[in-house]
Structure formats: C-alpha cells, structure tokens
Amino acid sequence: MNNLDDLDRGIVQCTQAGLPLVPRPYQQIADELGTTAENVMARLRRMLKTGVIRRIGAVPNHYALGFRGNGMSVWDVDDGLVAEYGRRIGELAFVSHAYRRPRHLPEWRYNLFAMVHGNDRAEVMDKVNRIAVMLGADSRAHEVLFSTRILKKTGLRIS
Amino acid sequence: MDDTDRAIINRLQESFPITDRPYLQAARELGIEEDELIRRLQSMLESKLLSRFGPMYHAERLGGGLSLCAMRVPQHEFERVNEQVNVFPEVAHNYARDHEFNMWFVLATETPERIGSVIREIEQLTGCRVYNMPKEEEFFVGLKLEV
Numbered sequence: 314m315n316n317l318d319d320l321d322r323g324i325v326q327c328t329q330a331g332l333p334l335v336p337r338p339y340q341q342i343a344d345e346l347g348t349t350a351e352n353v354m355a356r357l358r359r360m361l362k363t364g365v366i367r368r369i370g371a372v373p374n375h376y377a378l379g380f381r382g383n384g385m386s387v388w389d390v391d392d393g394l395v396a397e398y399g400r401r402i403g404e405l406a407f408v409s410h411a412y413r414r415p416r417h418l419p420e421w422r423y424n425l426f427a428m429v430h431g432n433d434r435a436e437v438m439d440k441v442n443r444i445a446v447m448l449g450a451d452s453r454a455h456e457v458l459f460s461t462r463i464l465k466k467t468g469l470r471i472s
Numbered sequence: 473m474d475d476t477d478r479a480i481i482n483r484l485q486e487s488f489p490i491t492d493r494p495y496l497q498a499a500r501e502l503g504i505e506e507d508e509l510i511r512r513l514q515s516m517l518e519s520k521l522l523s524r525f526g527p528m529y530h531a532e533r534l535g536g537g538l539s540l541c542a543m544r545v546p547q548h549e550f551e552r553v554n555e556q557v558n559v560f561p562e563v564a565h566n567y568a569r570d571h572e573f574n575m576w577f578v579l580a581t582e583t584p585e586r587i588g589s590v591i592r593e594i595e596q597l598t599g600c601r602v603y604n605m606p607k608e609e610e611f612f613v614g615l616k617l618e619v
Contacts, residue, residue: 328526331526339492364530365530368485368487369487369528370485373485377519377520378481378521408612410612413611414606421603458569461568463567
C-alpha cells in the first residue's frame with residue numbers, strides 16, 4: 314500500500330464492512346487495534362486528505378431507492394477531445410461516474426463511459442440525449458447499456 | 473422509508489463527522505436523537521436501502537488493482553459462464569447488460585499485476601475472451617442522490 318502503515322491498514326480492515334453502529338465508533342476501532350480514538354480519527358482525516366478515502370457516509374442502493382433506470386452510456390469521441398468532454402459530462406448532476414477507457418477495435422469502439430441515473434429508462438434516454446446534443450458531431454457514435462440483472466455484488470476486499 | 477430516512481440519506485452521503493460522538497453530532501443536525509439515527513441506519517442497511525455506511529476507499533490508492541472487464545457470452549452459455557466468473561473472489565461486481573457485450577464485471581485485486589493473470593484464468597476457464605477496460609482517466613466519481 315502507498316505510504317500506509319500497519320495502523321492505516323488495520324483501520325481499512327476494521328471498516329471494510331462499514332463503520333461500527335455504536336455511539337463511539339472510532340473508539341471501538343481503536344480498541345480493536347490497541348490504539349486511541351484520537352489516533353484513529355487523525356489517520357482517517359489524513360486518508361481523506363490524501364484521497365485514500367473518497368468520503369465517509371451512506372451509500373444508497375440505487376435500485377432499492379427506485380432509481381431503476383441506470384444506464385451505462387458509452388461514447389466514441391476523438392482521443393484529443395475526450396478529456397474536455399469527460400470533464401463537462403462529469404459536471405452534469407445525473408452522471409455518477411465518467412471515465413476514459415481503452416477501445417478494442419474493431420469490436421469495441423467506445424472510449425468514454427458515463428453512468429447516467431434516472432427513475433426509468435425513458436428518463437435515462439432523455440438525459441443521454443442531452444449529452445448527445447452537447448457532444449454534437451464530436452461523438453461519432455454512442456450506445457446505452459442497461460443492466461438487466463445483478464449477477465454478483467460484494468464489497469471491495471482488501472487484505 | 474419515511475421523511476426522516478430520506479433526510480438521513482440526503483444528508484449523510486458525505487462528510488460524516490470524525491469526532492468522539494459522530495452519530496450524536498449528525499443526529500442533532502437532523503433534529504433526531506443519537507440512538508434513533510443509529511437504529512435507522514441499521515434498519516436501512518438490513519433492508520438494503522443503503523448498500524453501505526462508512527468510509528469509501530479508493531482501491532488504487534490502497535495499492536490494489538481495479539478494472540472493468542466485459543465479455544460477449546453466447547446466450548445459451550450465459551449461466552455456465554456466469555457461475556465460472558463469479559467463483560473468482562477478485563470479481564467484486566458482475567452485471568448482465570442488454571448488449572452484445574452482455575457480461576460486465578469489476579475485478580479488484582491485491583496488486584495491479586494480478587489483474588492480467590485473473591483475466592487469463594477466466595478466459596481459460598470459460599473459453600470466452602475478456603476485454604479489459606481499465607480506467608485511463610477519471611473525470612468524476614460521486615453522485616448525491618436526492619430521495
């Protein structure tokens with residue numbers, strides 16, 4: 314692990330399943346690791362600052378909350394323009410993830426991925442069309458892949 | 473799910489306090505008691521309204537490997553391949569999608585090097601090609617869902 318010591322690693326392991334649901338969660342982690350709550354809190358703050366932790370909070374289950382129309386939109390954008398468009402798409406409120414990924418020609422031509430969320434497929438398609446308008450002719454092709462089934466979902470496992 | 477649950481989801485998607493009594497502090501901001509917040513979080517986790525509560529880690533910055541992979545699986549072989557792919561502990565999520573590329577999974581490995589070897593093992597076991605699509609650039613991650 315990058316610049317992480319045993320205490321950081323211990324905190325990661327203790328919180329992989331989530332933060333303890335007790336009044337003093339950081340104290341409980343500290344007790345398990347044989348340190349103080351102050352140390353645990355300082356390390357969490359540091360990992361937030363360095364980006365090892367993206368955020369601390371609740372992760373809603375899109376499906377259970379009725380956002381059933383999640384679509385993975387994929388775009389074939391000129392390599393020279395993809396960074397600029399990726400940033401602009403990422404700023405849209407209904408996009409949760411946007412990434413540049415490699416093409417696999419000829420079977421897979423798309424290099425820009427954006428997850429679009431809505432209450433149903435029609436709403437997602439409507440939002441995808443807004444992205445299409447933004448990209449104009451700079452997008453040579455695009456598709457939306459809807460998930461039809463969750464085949465597996467586990468948390469990230471880090472030893 | 474009632475208005476209090478909605479308020480909890482809307483307010484606690486980020487910036488959970490790092491203090492001695494974080495639930496107490498968050499509960500006060502929401503106008504409820506500490507034990508009620510804890511009980512409601514517990515209940516929303518059990519009913520799967522929340523998939524998680526706690527720190528979200530950035531896999532690559534923890535030193536591991538992470539990649540999105542796709543496969544084109546013939547429909548009649550889909551269930552067999554699905555079972556074979558899911559057996560790998562490195563497969564964190566796997567989704568069926570309505571496309572010729574119909575199986576999409578995320579690999580999370582202890583080292584970046586291990587991604588390639590897991591892909592080769594999956595290809596050998598299933599007989600299907602795995603298209604590796606690691607992120608090359610990240611533009612935005614995070615969505616504040618309003619419920």
